[in-house]
Amino acid sequence: MKEKLEKELKDLIKKCDARLDELEREYGRQSGFIEWLQFRGISRRSFLKWSAIMSATLMLPPVFTKRVARAAEIAPRIPVIWLHFAECTGCTESILRSANPTIADIILDYLSLEYHDTVMAPSGEFAEKSLYDAMKKYKGKYICICEGSIPTNNNGNYLRIGSKAVTGLERAKEVVKDALAVISIGHCASYGGPQSAYPNPTGSKSINEALGINSVIIPGCPYNSSSLVGTVLYFLLFGKLPPTKGGRPVFAYGKRIHDTCPRRAHFDAGEFVRTWGDEAAKKGFCLYKVGCKGPLTYNNCNVPGWNEDISSPIRSGHGCIGCSEKAFWDKMAPLEKPIEARTLPGIEAVADHVGWALVGVAFAGMGIHAVYSHFKSKSINNQGEKPCCKNEENE
Amino acid sequence: MSYERVYRMNLIMRINHWLMVIAFVACAITGFYIAHPFLVFETGEIIDSYVMGYVRLIHYLGAIFLDVILIVWLYLFFFGHHAYFKFIFPFKPRLKEALQMLKHYFTLKPEDRPETGDRMDALNAWGFLLFIILFKALMLITGFAMLSPQITSANTAIPGGQYVFSGIGAIAYLLFGDLATIRLAHHVMAWILIVFVIVHVYLEVWREAIWKEGDMSIVFSGYKFVRKKK
Ligand code: SF4
Numbered sequence: 001m002k003e004k005l006e007k008e009l010k011d012l013i014k015k016c017d018a019r020l021d022e023l024e025r026e027y028g029r030q031s032g033f034i035e036w037l038q039f040r041g042i043s044r045r046s047f048l049k050w051s052a053i054m055s056a057t058l059m060l061p062p063v064f065t066k067r068v069a070r071a072a073e074i075a076p077r078i079p080v081i082w083l084h085f086a087e088c089t090g091c092t093e094s095i096l097r098s099a100n101p102t103i104a105d106i107i108l109d110y111l112s113l114e115y116h117d118t119v120m121a122p123s124g125e126f127a128e129k130s131l132y133d134a135m136k137k138y139k140g141k142y143i144c145i146c147e148g149s150i151p152t153n154n155n156g157n158y159l160r161i162g163s164k165a166v167t168g169l170e171r172a173k174e175v176v177k178d179a180l181a182v183i184s185i186g187h188c189a190s191y192g193g194p195q196s197a198y199p200n201p202t203g204s205k206s207i208n209e210a211l212g213i214n215s216v217i218i219p220g221c222p223y224n225s226s227s228l229v230g231t232v233l234y235f236l237l238f239g240k241l242p243p244t245k246g247g248r249p250v251f252a253y254g255k256r257i258h259d260t261c262p263r264r265a266h267f268d269a270g271e272f273v274r275t276w277g278d279e280a281a282k283k284g285f286c287l288y289k290v291g292c293k294g295p296l297t298y299n300n301c302n303v304p305g306w307n308e309d310i311s312s313p314i315r316s317g318h319g320c321i322g323c324s325e326k327a328f329w330d331k332m333a334p335l336e337k338p339i340e341a342r343t344l345p346g347i348e349a350v351a352d353h354v355g356w357a358l359v360g361v362a363f364a365g366m367g368i369h370a371v372y373s374h375f376k377s378k379s380i381n382n383q384g385e386k387p388c389c390k391n392e393e394n395e
Numbered sequence: 396m397s398y399e400r401v402y403r404m405n406l407i408m409r410i411n412h413w414l415m416v417i418a419f420v421a422c423a424i425t426g427f428y429i430a431h432p433f434l435v436f437e438t439g440e441i442i443d444s445y446v447m448g449y450v451r452l453i454h455y456l457g458a459i460f461l462d463v464i465l466i467v468w469l470y471l472f473f474f475g476h477h478a479y480f481k482f483i484f485p486f487k488p489r490l491k492e493a494l495q496m497l498k499h500y501f502t503l504k505p506e507d508r509p510e511t512g513d514r515m516d517a518l519n520a521w522g523f524l525l526f527i528i529l530f531k532a533l534m535l536i537t538g539f540a541m542l543s544p545q546i547t548s549a550n551t552a553i554p555g556g557q558y559v560f561s562g563i564g565a566i567a568y569l570l571f572g573d574l575a576t577i578r579l580a581h582h583v584m585a586w587i588l589i590v591f592v593i594v595h596v597y598l599e600v601w602r603e604a605i606w607k608e609g610d611m612s613i614v615f616s617g618y619k620f621v622r623k624k625k
């Protein structure tokens with residue numbers, strides 16, 4: 001068993017090295033990436049540390065640290081076309097605007113963004129042109145990253161983009177067609193986002209649903225940059241997108257928030273925050289009673305953490321809102337109350353109220369039936385019969 | 396007037412019934428605690444208390460009991476002392492019998508009461524089948540779906556146990572879609588089961604009081620009495 005695993009690992013390493021060599025030949029060794037990092041205040045040492053964290057995040061053994069670092073140096077060379085559809089641009093903003101950008105952010109910043117609606121010099125016609133140029137130049141080679149959902153009602157007229165005012169649907173189809181790989185990031189692109197919440201007047205759909213493709217989805221509102229960079233690194237290392245479950249990469253979405261939560265011990269101990277800012281909140285107790293949806297949510301916020309492990313939503317004191325789960329606006333709401341407070345679909349009532357009402361109805365019905373039975377059996381008795389049995393002789 | 400003593404439930408069925416009662420009550424109480432943790436122990440030292448942990452343990456133990464009971468019940472359904480399926484099939488006459496029994500609950504007329512002799516009447520059998528099987532099986536499936544994320548090869552005693560949980564849980568995902576809805580369904584079904592239990596107890600007491608044939612003692616001694624016909 002052990003030998004088999006060792007052999008597998010060796011094969012994997014060999015394959016990975018061969019692939020990195022090939023990539024380097026194709027794109028050339030990235031020059032200046034380390035200097036660029038240093039310019040942004042990141043030493044080589046912290047870059048290597050980050051590589052180790054990243055390989056752990058990808059569930060790879062430590063021998064991959066060097067290779068992850070190498071892949072990270074190649075990453076900015078991969079042509080990327082980054083599209084925006086119906087969304088708040090929060091996913092891009094959360095990376096661009098970080099005061100202390102993490103290495104993952106910098107890599108995303110520094111990606112060879114051939115086209116990115118938010119950060120590009122040209123505008124109007126010229127922006128359009130640069131998109132088509134990039135698509136032609138890197139046909140079949142670029143990675144398409146999609147952000148935002150696609151409105152489909154009314155022929156997709158709810159979203160029109162660019163100087164030619166094409167609909168989002170047309171734009172997406174066009175660009176995705178020639179892409180090497182498609183990655184949908186953020187809740188909107190993955191599952192439709194808030195605009196697809198009930199009643200969804202624009203008919204917004206996720207990228208996969210709208211186009212009928214099978215892209216890797218990285219949900220979250222916003223997504224964690226380490227998950228996206230992890231996916232890209234995985235792609236560089238092994239030449240394929242990471243294994244997924246329900247479309248989400250297993251390395252990032254394989255476990256629930258609840259399973260890796262730093263407050264979990266308080267959950268098991270039965271120690272809960274009851275209102276914001278109470279004594280229990282100061283002690284860092286579990287947030288289950290103030291609406292934490294960690295038990296229902298698959299994500300890795302607690303493991304690599306956010307912004308290079310500075311914090312994560314639960315660590316900072318607010319419960320999980322389940323932003324990486326499908327239709328969380330509908331299914332996890334109200335976000336700051338326990339999931340019990342969710343109304344039952346169709347009847348707009350809370351399960352417990354319905355339950356108590358059912359019990360009440362049952363008791364009322366039974367009471368009425370009991371009283372009824374009492375008088376009815378008396379009257380039957382008076383007629384000289386018994387309610388119990390047929391053809392009985394009155395002895 | 397003379398009575399005949401008829402054997403209705405054998406030992407296995409009675410043990411099954413009472414174990415079900417204990418496990419059900421345990422699961423209901425602990426389930427409500429898990430949904431609304433009403434006891435809050437704020438020692439601040441997690442080493443001192445393990446309330447939720449124990450409560451969940453009891454919930455799982457109760458659930459495992461209920462699952463085993465469900466399997467025994469299914470066995471008894473076909474091969475029991477009084478095989479249940481005989482109370483349900485042939486379909487048509489039994490359905491008529493059930494409707495007649497329903498009518499009897501309201502008219503209380505002796506001629507409406509179907510002749511069942513020493514077996515269970517069809518209405519009861521239908522009710523048990525519907526609720527115990529449907530809801531308990533659904534409870535099992537949804538419960539497994541909620542448990543499966545925390546079951547890995549590292550913490551299951553049965554080799555391959557994680558696949559049992561995730562495999563059975565997958566059915567729940569097919570039925571309800573996502574974990575939040577599965578959890579809600581589990582909660583709603585718990586209420587339906589509770590209402591069912593209340594109505595069941597009432598109806599048995601009602602039979603005892605109105606028929607005066609010792610229906611309540613079926614579940615203790617296994618016997619009841621039926622009046623001999625002329
Ligand atoms: S804070 Fe949320 S995720 Fe953490 S233990 Fe409590 S319920 Fe679970």
